[in-house]
Amino acid sequence: MGLIDISEAGYTYSDGCSALKNINLSIEKGERVAILGPNGAGKSTLFQLFNGLLQATSGSVTVQGLSVCKEHLPEIRSKIGMVFQDPDDQLFNSTVRQEIAYGLMNMRISGKALDEAIAWALRVVDMQEYSAKSPHNLSGGEKKRVALASVLAMRPEVLVLDEPTAALDPRGVSNLISLLNSINRDQGITLIFATHDVDIVPLLADKVYLLSKGEIVLGGSTAEVFKDKEVIRKIDLRLPRVAHLAELLARDGILNMDALPLTIGQAKNLFQTR
Ligand SMILES: Nc1ncnc2c1ncn2[C@@H]1O[C@H](COP(=O)(O)OP(=O)(O)O)[C@@H](O)[C@H]1O
Numbered sequence: 001m002g003l004i005d006i007s008e009a010g011y012t013y014s015d016g017c018s019a020l021k022n023i024n025l026s027i028e029k030g031e032r033v034a035i036l037g038p039n040g041a042g043k044s045t046l047f048q049l050f051n052g053l054l055q056a057t058s059g060s061v062t063v064q065g066l067s068v069c070k071e072h073l074p075e076i077r078s079k080i081g082m083v084f085q086d087p088d089d090q091l092f093n094s095t096v097r098q099e100i101a102y103g104l105m106n107m108r109i110s111g112k113a114l115d116e117a118i119a120w121a122l123r124v125v126d127m128q129e130y131s132a133k134s135p136h137n138l139s140g141g142e143k144k145r146v147a148l149a150s151v152l153a154m155r156p157e158v159l160v161l162d163e164p165t166a167a168l169d170p171r172g173v174s175n176l177i178s179l180l181n182s183i184n185r186d187q188g189i190t191l192i193f194a195t196h197d198v199d200i201v202p203l204l205a206d207k208v209y210l211l212s213k214g215e216i217v218l219g220g221s222t223a224e225v226f227k228d229k230e231v232i233r234k235i236d237l238r239l240p241r242v243a244h245l246a247e248l249l250a251r252d253g254i255l256n257m258d259a260l261p262l263t264i265g266q267a268k269n270l271f272q273t274r
């Protein structure tokens with residue numbers, strides 16, 4: 001039994017749009033998993049099956065063996081923290097502190113424990129100075145950090161992030177990647193994120209599932225999945241930039257390699273060993 005098991009699951013919207021078909025996947029505790037697919041592939045729909053915002057119209061979805069249905073939702077939602085793509089869908093309180101307190105108070109946490117949990121979450125995302133500010137007056141990247149803090153404060157076992165780097169500037173992306181990796185490493189939180197940004201995937205995922213037109217077309221370790229260049233290109237994605245450069249150098253006989261580097265770090269090692 002995995003942490004999240006999805007078996008032959010499908011989802012059809014009420015207008016007849018068949019957004020997910022025959023999805024099979026199993027996510028283990030502590031893994032870092034990317035759901036990689038172009039716009040409209042079904043990533044956001046899939047994520048809503050994890051915590052019961054949507055119910056699969058066929059097949060089964062379980063979290064630690066509990067089927068995702070009404071009676072299990074409180075328990076499942078306490079395990080799975082969901083960070084939406086657009087922080088404006090998540091933030092609705094008048095201060096950053098209240099935003100983070102909200103979920104904790106629903107869990108009946110109060111007094112010193114509440115203060116400590118808020119302080120901890122703000123420290124993790126480096127937003128201690130912002131606690132009295134209105135979330136609506138923050139920049140896009142700051143809003144994302146507050147949304148993440150409000151979810152982290154509840155100490156979920158799994159962090160699900162829909163397009164976490166969308167609308168962030170380059171520094172924001174690199175800070176978020178470091179932050180998510182340290183959360184996974186230091187607290188053992190399982191990371192599941194959806195993206196079409198191929199360059200971030202090798203920096204943030206051990207496992208990748210390629211989603212196209214509602215179906216998983218390929219799944220495996222990050223290295224395995226990026227070996228299948230044809231499938232990646234066929235579903236309107238591309239290789240990471242550095243892999244594409246290496247591919248051209250190999251094609252022109254300038255550099256031989258067994259496997260394409262996927263990150264700048266891997267490319268640097270490859271050049272240094274020449
Ligand atoms: N509320 C909805 N009603 C009908 N169709 C929807 C709805 N939400 C999404 N879809 C359709 O489902 C498919 C998958 O959408 P989505 O899960 O948002 O993809 P992604 O997150 O990968 O961009 C798309 O074809 C989209 O048009």
Ligand SMILES: [Mg+2]
Nearest residue numbers: 043044045162
């Ligand atoms: Mg989406």
